[in-house]
Amino acid sequence: MSLSQSLQQKLLQKLSPQQIQLMKLLQVPTANLEERIKEELEENPALEMDEDRHEDEYTDELQDEFDNQEADDLDPDGSVEDYENVDISEYVMEDDGEIADYKLKDDNYPEMDDQKIIPIKVETSFHDLLLDQLGMLELDERSLKIAEQVVGSLDDDGYLRRELSSIADDLAFRQSLQVDEKEIETIIHQIQQFDPPGIGARDLKECLLLQLKRKLSEGIGVELAIQVLSRYFDEFTKKHYEKIQRGLNLSDEQIREVISQIIKLNPKPGGHIGEINKAESYIVPDFFIINNNGKLELTLNAKNAPDLRISEGYRDMLKDYDKGNKKDKRQKEAILFIKQKIDSAKWFIDMIKQRQETLINTMSAIMKHQREFFLTGDETTMKPMILKDIAELTGLDISTVSRVANSKFVQTEFGTYRLKFFFSESLSTDSGEEVSTREVKKILSDLIEAEDKRKPLSDELLTDMLREKGYNIARRTVAKYREQLNIPVARLRKEL
Incomplete structure (x- = not known):
């Protein structure tokens, strides 16, 4: 194959740095936006928080009066001629008194006070609790190292899912201890006596049995439960109670007591022990929707509109340069650096403003489309809605709407919801009307909740009941919706 050269013309679409920055900011939820702003403040000294709520002197009047490419084309030797065209007139103009749009926000709602501090609870972690109990055992140094390795191998839910051979290998490589599996097993049995009961189990069956053995003094019901789990664990998990009753010759009352235990x-x-209680573990709503006598009012969380401005100190430096007579090479290099930082700060402020506008436009379209739900809180009133619908209403790209919907929350008087909750496919009724699949799931959930647990409804019966209500739906679709709702099959919902 011969090599050749050719000239081609192509039309390509490339995202500008500002567009890329906006896309990244859109994905940042309100809970993490403050951290992102702090990072920008640390990287760019020309950007600062306006804690006293002064008017931003630069957002509206700072202009791109110099070409970035001009700065990139400077010769490496930094000759004085390269800086002769540095113009800072637009940077030292006096403020015209206008307030930036991104600062116009409503602070009338006390629940939106961004000055509140979420307290972080101090508590003992799960592993610390076990190590404290470990100190109450009379162990020599060797056994203590083995016990600490076992405790460190426990999962957060209290299970020991690592193989004993792997624990022995870790002790050999990290502690230089040659131990056999029997020695580790002995330590494990001691740890299984710790609180809470069930700690150190290898599987669910062992976990439940460890807890039951702690309750042996509570009566015959506990002994029967131990027999059931020891001999018929699989049958119990599948609710084959008849087989268990025949195998152990149990009455209906006895099997009910076993289930109860x-x-x-x-x-x-x-x-449930030592859960990490960090501020980010809480859901911080990005939007608030209030029903004011039948009129829905949408408000953006105040954290999405921070008070940012260009540093006054940087403006003063530009003024001093503009008034000075001596403008040597070093000064002009410093001024070029300052201008670049100011432009970077201006771009970031603009991105915050665009982020705010995009969030408001997207949520306004969702609120308009799902107005009945926000007024009543009834899921059956929700309309079919996909990303394309909101993209057409807002004029935004589908990918932009998706970024907003996947990471944002809205607080209503009926609860806090992820925006993704309001998107659903459509389903046709017998009358030809398009309804939301969310409505069908709600009705399906209500039917299962109201069923007789002694005779739970099968998927076939649920399909027939939905068709009687006018929903043209297949049995496999009912099964899919039931699984999405995390509802087990009829046999596993049966109660004695």
């Missing part, structure tokens, strides 16, 4: 147990003994 087992469902009281904790399948994740370590899951």
Whole structure:
């Protein structure tokens, strides 16, 4: 194959640095926006927070009066001629008294006060709790190292899912201890006596049995439960109660007592201890929707409109340069650096403003489309809505709407919802009307909730009931919706 050269003309679309920055900012939820702004403040000294709520002196009047390419084309030797055209007149203009649009926000709602500090609870972690109990055992140095390795191998839910051979290898490589699996097993049995009961189990069956053995003094029901889990664990998880009754010769009353004892147990003994309680673990709403006598009012979280401005100190430096007579090479290099930082700060402020406008436009379109839901809170009133619908209403790209919907929350009087919650496909009724699949899921959930748990409704019966209500739906679709709602099949919903 011969090599050749050719000239081609192509039309390409490329995102500008500002567009890329905007796309990244759109994906940042309100809870993390403050951290992102702090990063920008640290990187750019020309940008600062206007804590006293002064008017921004630069957002409206700072202009791109110099060409960035001009700065990029400067010769490496930095000759004086390269800086002769530096113009700072637009940077030292006096303020015209106008307030930037991004600062026009409503602070009348006390729940939107961005000065509030979320308290962070101080608590003992799950592993620290176990290490404290470990100190109460009379162990020699060797056994203590093995026990600490076992405790460190426990999952956050309290299970030991690592193989004993892997734990032995870790001790050999990290602690220079040669131990056999029997020695590790002995330590594990001691750790399994710690609180909460069930700690150190290898699987769910062992976890439940450890908890039941702590309750042996509570009566015959606990002993029967231990027998059921020991001999018929798989049958119990699949609710084959008839087979268990025949195998152990249990009456209906006894099997009900066994079920009562087992469902009281904790399948994740370590899951509720020492949860990390950080500020970001809370849902911080990006929007607030208030029903004011039938009129919906949308407000953006105040954290999305921070008070940013260009540093006054940088403006003073430009003024001093403009008034000075001696303008040597070093001064002009410094001024060029200052102008670049000011432009970077201006771009960031503009991106924050565009982010705010995009969020408001997107949420306004969603609120308009799902108005009945925001007024009533009834999921059956929700309309079919896809990303394309909102993109057409707002004039935004579908990918932009998707970025907003995937990471933002709205607080209503009925609860806090992720924006993605309001998007759903459509389903045709017998009358030809298009309804939201969310409406069908709500009706399906209500039917299952109201069913007789002794005779739960099968997917076939649920399909027939939905068709009687006018929803043209297949059985496999009902099964899919039921799985999406995390509802088990009829046999597993059966109660004695």
